[in-house]
Each structure stands twice: as structure tokens, then as C-alpha cells.
């Protein structure tokens with residue numbers, strides 16, 4: 001049995017029932033075969049065994065009182081996965097589906113993503129199985145305060161710096177920061193994605209979506225093409241999807257869809273971005289309401305989705321940007337996109353395509369930007385927020401956006417050049433995994449057996 005398969009077997013025995021985590025690990029390890037075969041230092045140093053085991057896993061009770069006076073209890077997580085390159089860095093997800101498998105897959109992806117940015121940040125992730133939907137502002141605040149009442153002792157501006165993810169935006173970061181400050185008496189850059197009024201960075205809110213579209217632009221540039229005039233399917237209707245749509249418009253593309261957990265909107269003439277922001281950022285309501293303003297758009301409720309996939313990917317378009325959640329794009333969806341002439345898929349979300357879908361894209365020579373490279377603009381800009389906090393500066397939007405573009409170009413070049421170096425030209429999955437891995441592995445070797 002190969003070294004890689006032994007490692008995966010070991011993982012399955014020691015961390016049972018964590019399918020998303022195995023999926024993320026298998027995808028990375030399979031790409032590393034040529035590196036491991038050509039360099040036995042990594043095997044001698046047990047780099048893979050060390051990399052797939054988090055440095056620290058913190059799991060805690062989050063008790064809080066709802067508006068009816070009833071006591072609720074949730075499960076909180078912070079997985080401090082790898083600090084070879086810097087303080088643990090990665091978001092917090094509040095969603096009822098959160099469990100150890102999901103947080104570990106996200107934390108594992110974060111190690112390589114953060115390495116690709118070239119910035120001094122290690123990988124971590126956290127969250128809770130808390131469902132913010134339908135909760136009042138007071139309930140959200142009490143939950144966030146209770147969550148931070150345990151988390152605060154594990155984090156710090158030079159040790160572990162959480163941020164947002166699904167279900168965690170500026171409001172939740174605000175409540176958590178307030179509680180951290182109250183508990184520690186310190187006003188410091190311990191969280192990113194903060195409000196612009198008190199320590200946030202301009203362009204952080206936009207960075208993941210914008211970054212994914214810049215990444216798509218660099219892929220196309222390399223193929224002597226552009227986004228101009230291209231129809232684009234986008235899934236999701238949250239932070240990443242909204243700002244991907246905004247940047248697509250700015251670059252002359254036509255985003256024609258968005259989706260939330262209840263349904264999909266397809267609007268052939270282009271998504272009404274102002275309305276989308278109003279529905280999701282201001283009213284926090286369902287996309288169903290979109291068709292009240294645009295009766296010519298189509299709304300497909302989840303109950304009408306194909307059994308083996310997501311309605312959004314069954315429409316015809318030139319490009320696709322999955323920006324909602326993991327495994328939202330199946331093999332059948334990939335086949336539908338390919339047969340409808342889609343030529344680019346760029347992942348704004350973390351691991352949105354199943355492994356079979358990724359294999360189908362690579363086999364069909366579709367330009368494919370994997371999430372850990374394409375959506376790294378968010379965490380990279382979080383590091384720019386940390387740099388501004390540490391130096392007590394506020395940079396302009398233009399300055400941050402310019403840095404973001406350069407970082408995304410560097411990530412594209414690193415993944416593209418590494419793919420070529422290992423004889424897999426154009427395969428950015430292999431290129432990103434190897435480039436990220438080597439940076440972390442070399443740092444781990446230099447730091448000894450820890």
C-alpha cells in the first residue's frame with residue numbers, strides 16, 4: 001500500500017465518520033504523488049502524518065438564552081490546524097450542519113490556501129452548529145457573547161485570528177469583538193472582517209468575491225481570452241456571491257443567476273445587484289422575493305431541483321462561479337455545464353465541486369480554478385487588515401484592492417507554473433496543491449519535529 005493510502009487509512013481509523021475531511025485530504029494527497037515520489041525527505045520527516053493531524057482541536061459548549069427565556073445549547077469548535085507559516089487564520093461558520101468533519105475539512109484547506117497567498121498566516125477554522133436564521137438580533141448577540149466567552153482564551157492577534165464564513169458577517173464579528181474586549185480589556189486585532197468604524201479594512205467585505213473573479217480573469221488571460229461579454233452562472237447569495245457578481249459586472253460579464261438555501265434565481269438579462277444586496281444584506285430575506293420586482297426572472301425552489309444536483313448548473317452559460325457551500329456541484333451538474341458549452345469554472349466557495357465533478361472538468365480541459373487558490377483573496381485581505389491594525393494605519397480601498405490583485409496574480413502564477421513544472425500544464429488543482437504543500441512542508445522541516 002502506498003504511503004498516501006496508508007495515511008488516508010490511518011485518518012479513517014483515528015478520525016471516524018468525517019467524510020468531508022477525508023474528501024479534502026484525499027484530493028490534496030492524490031495531487032502530491034509526484035512530489036512525494038521525487039523527494040523522500042517529506043516521508044522521512046512524517047510531513048503527511050503531521051499535516052493531517054491538527055495541532056490542536058478545541059470543542060466547547062455554547063449555552064445561551066433565547067427570547068422566550070429558554071436555555072439553548074450549541075457545540076462550538078476551533079481547529080488550530082497548522083502554524084508553520086504564522087498564526088492560525090481562518091473563519092468561523094455558524095450553520096446547523098457544522099460538525100467536526102466540516103470544520104476540519106475547512107481548516108485543512110485553509111493551510112494550503114493561506115500558504116498560497118505568500119503571507120505569514122497558518123491555517124485554522126471554527127464555528128458552531130448554531131442556526132442564525134430566524135433569530136432576533138438579541139439572540140444573535142447572546143449567542144456570540146457565549147461563544148466568545150470560551151473562545152477568547154484560545155485566540156490572540158499573534159496566535160489565532162478568526163474571521164467570518166457562512167453565517168458570520170460584520171454583525172457577528174462586532175458582537176464577538178465586544179465580548180473579547182470586555183473579557184480581556186484589550187483592544188487589538190484579534191478578529192478580521194471588522195466594521196470600518198473600528199478597525200476593519202476597506203475592501204475586506206468585497207475581497208473573496210472580487211478575488212475569485214480576478215483569478216478567473218488571470219486564467220482567461222493565460223488562454224488569450226477575457227470575461228467581457230461572458231454569461232456567468234453564480235450560486236449563493238451571500239458575501240462571496242454578491243461581490244463576485246459585482247466584480248463580474250465591472251469587468252463586462254453578465255452574471256445571470258444566484259441562489260440561496262431555498263431556491264435559485266435565473267435572470268437572463270443579468271441579476272439586479274442592487275435588489276440582491278437589499279434582499280440579502282439589508283432585509284436578510286429569501287430570494288423568492290426577487291421575482292416580485294422581476295417577474296420575468298425564473299425562481300426554482302429547492303423542491304424542484306434535479307435529484308442529482310443543483311438547478312443553477314443546468315442553465316446554459318459561458319462560465320460558472322460556485323459561491324455557496326461544499327459539494328453543491330455534482331458530477332451530473334459538471335456534465336450539464338460541459339455539454340452546455342461552459343468553458344470556465346472558478347470556485348468562490350470552499351470545495352463546492354465534488355471530486356467526480358472536478359475530475360470531469362479536468363478531463364474536459366475546462367479552465368478550472370480550485371477554491372483554495374481562487375477564493376484566497378478573502379483571507380489574504382484579512383491579513384492586510386491585521387497589518388493595518390498592527391501598524392495603526394487605514395489604507396484606502398484602492399491600495400487594498402491593488403494589493404489583492406497582485407496577490408491573486410501571484411497565486412495564479414504559482415499554481416500555473418507548478419503545474420507546468422510537474423508535467424500537468426493547465427491543471428491548477430495539482431499546481432495549487434503542490435505549491436501550497438511545499439511552502440508549508442519546508443517551513444515544518446526547518447522548525448523541527450513539533
Ligand SMILES: NC(=O)C1=CN([C@@H]2O[C@H](COP(=O)(O)OP(=O)(O)OC[C@H]3O[C@@H](n4cnc5c(N)ncnc54)[C@H](OP(=O)(O)O)[C@@H]3O)[C@@H](O)[C@H]2O)C=CC1
Nearest residue numbers: 165166167208236237238239240260261324325349350378
Ligand atoms: N466570506 C469569506 O470571506 C469566504 C468565504 N468562503 C466560502 O464561500 C462560501 C460562501 O460563504 P459566504 O458567502 O461568506 O457565506 P454567507 O453566509 O454570506 O452566504 C452563503 C450563501 O450560500 C447559501 N448556502 C449556505 N449553505 C447552503 C446550503 N447548504 N445549500 C444551499 N445554499 C446554501 C446561503 O443561503 P441562505 O441565504 O438561504 O442562508 C447564502 O446565500 C463558503 O463555502 C465559505 O466557506 C471562502 C473564502 C472566504
Ligand SMILES: O=C(O)CCC(=O)C(=O)O
Nearest residue numbers: 090091163165378379382
Ligand atoms: O478571512 C479569514 O481569515 C478567513 C477566510 C476564510 O474563512 C476562508 O478563506 O475560507
